[in-house]
Amino acid sequence: MPHATTAHSPKSAPAFGRFFLPGPTEVLPEILAAQTRPMIGHRGKAMEHLIAEMMPGLQRIFRTARPVYIAAASATGLMEAAVRNCAGRRVLALVNGAFSDRFLRIAQANGAEVHACEVPMGHVHRPELVESELRRKQYDAITVVHSETSTGALNPIRDIAEVAHRAGETLLLVDSVTGVGGAPVETDAWSLDFILTGSQKALALPPGLALGVANTRALERARHASNRGVYFDLLEFESYIRKNQTPNTPALSLMYALAAQVARIESETIESRWARHRAMAERVWEWSGEMQARGVDLRVLAPEGHRSPTVTCLTLPEGRLGPSVTEGLKARGYTISAGYGALKDSSIRIGHMGDHTVSELNALLAELADVLGA
Numbered sequence: 092m093p094h095a096t097t098a099h100s101p102k103s104a105p106a107f108g109r110f111f112l113p114g115p116t117e118v119l120p121e122i123l124a125a126q127t128r129p130m131i132g133h134r135g136k137a138m139e140h141l142i143a144e145m146m147p148g149l150q151r152i153f154r155t156a157r158p159v160y161i162a163a164a165s166a167t168g169l170m171e172a173a174v175r176n177c178a179g180r181r182v183l184a185l186v187n188g189a190f191s192d193r194f195l196r197i198a199q200a201n202g203a204e205v206h207a208c209e210v211p212m213g214h215v216h217r218p219e220l221v222e223s224e225l226r227r228k229q230y231d232a233i234t235v236v237h238s239e240t241s242t243g244a245l246n247p248i249r250d251i252a253e254v255a256h257r258a259g260e261t262l263l264l265v266d267s268v269t270g271v272g273g274a275p276v277e278t279d280a281w282s283l284d285f286i287l288t289g290s291q292k293a294l295a296l297p298p299g300l301a302l303g304v305a306n307t308r309a310l311e312r313a314r315h316a317s318n319r320g321v322y323f324d325l326l327e328f329e330s331y332i333r334k335n336q337t338p339n340t341p342a343l344s345l346m347y348a349l350a351a352q353v354a355r356i357e358s359e360t361i362e363s364r365w366a367r368h369r370a371m372a373e374r375v376w377e378w379s380g381e382m383q384a385r386g387v388d389l390r391v392l393a394p395e396g397h398r399s400p401t402v403t404c405l406t407l408p409e410g411r412l413g414p415s416v417t418e419g420l421k422a423r424g425y426t427i428s429a430g431y432g433a434l435k436d437s438s439i440r441i442g443h444m445g446d447h448t449v450s451e452l453n454a455l456l457a458e459l460a461d462v463l464g465a
């Protein structure tokens with residue numbers, strides 16, 4: 092029997108621009124198609140060529156002169172790598188949502204002595220407060236989430252890095268899973284000791300790859316870590332990437348998609364990509380004001396000046412529930428997310444990241460206004 096057109100074939104897939112989850116994000120058809128290239132040996136010249144060719148583009152995305160590690164894992168894998176290699180014994184965990192809480196739990200699970208510094212959901216960590224924590228006690232590392240995907244709040248990681256480094260030997264470990272590729276990140280200029288992301292967020296690739304950069308301070312710490320383990324040993328990543336290889340079998344099909352996407356980002360330029368994300372975020376903030384003017388009490392959870400350019404959490408008017416709003420949109424062919432965890436019923440989240448544009452976003456917002464009865 093010939094292969095019939097199935098629900099999964101590109102022919103029946105909806106037009107690009109309908110899927111606005113804050114991860115995984117929508118992947119362009121040509122990027123999905125790049126995954127169908129044939130297999131190659133991962134210790135041969137073809138593999139080395141693939142990695143060597145995309146490395147300068149990856150470095151421009153992270154704004155670093157250091158090599159970018161490529162792991163076959165979801166982003167949480169490199170969160171664990173950050174902790175096992177670089178956290179030391181005493182960790183200050185900056186918590187302001189679900190993913191920063193995950194970072195804290197990973198540190199605890201790996202035996203660190205963790206002090207949680209918590210601010211309410213939607214808020215960010217102020218560098219002055221971090222500095223006073225560091226004056227009270229010495230820490231080997233700080234864990235922080237750049238763009239807290241559960242609330243849409245954007246931590247000032249540049250300023251937090253500055254106070255961390257003023258404190259001496261404290262390393263800053265940054266989860267920038269919904270930052271890198273969408274929000275401005277300056278790995279080298281801000282002296283971020285370890286930074287990681289995942290493929291399925293602002294980079295708009297299928298899930299399954301985690302990318303990270305360690306500076307020399309982080310590697311020095313790793314060298315003295317007694318419990319780095321095997322799969323996420325950063326010293327192994329460092330020595331293999333120098334040969335344009337990965338320590339173990341890479342997720343080859345995803346690497347093809349990554350190479351294609353890095354080339355696309357190179358032609359867009361990372362600065363334009365940041366600007367496009369900023370424009371999408373500003374459109375959502377402005378639109379929530381328009382909704383209020385029309386009597387629908389929709390509010391951006393994160394305070395002005397501390398909002399992520401890649402994801403917005405909107406608190407709903409009394410009597411509207413997150414899951415029912417997302418269902419209403421689904422019936423119109425659009426996907427967004429309800430709130431995360433405790434915020435599930437009271438809010439919705441729009442992932443305006445990856446390869447979407449303001450015009451696609453406007454189409455979504457028009458449907459959403461309708462669902463909300465505005």
Ligand SMILES: *Cc1c(COP(=O)(O)O)cnc(C)c1O
Binds near residue numbers: 166167240267289
């Ligand atoms: C999605 C996300 C993660 C987890 O990523 P996985 O790929 O599911 O492991 C971690 N941190 C943040 C901020 C995220 O948005």
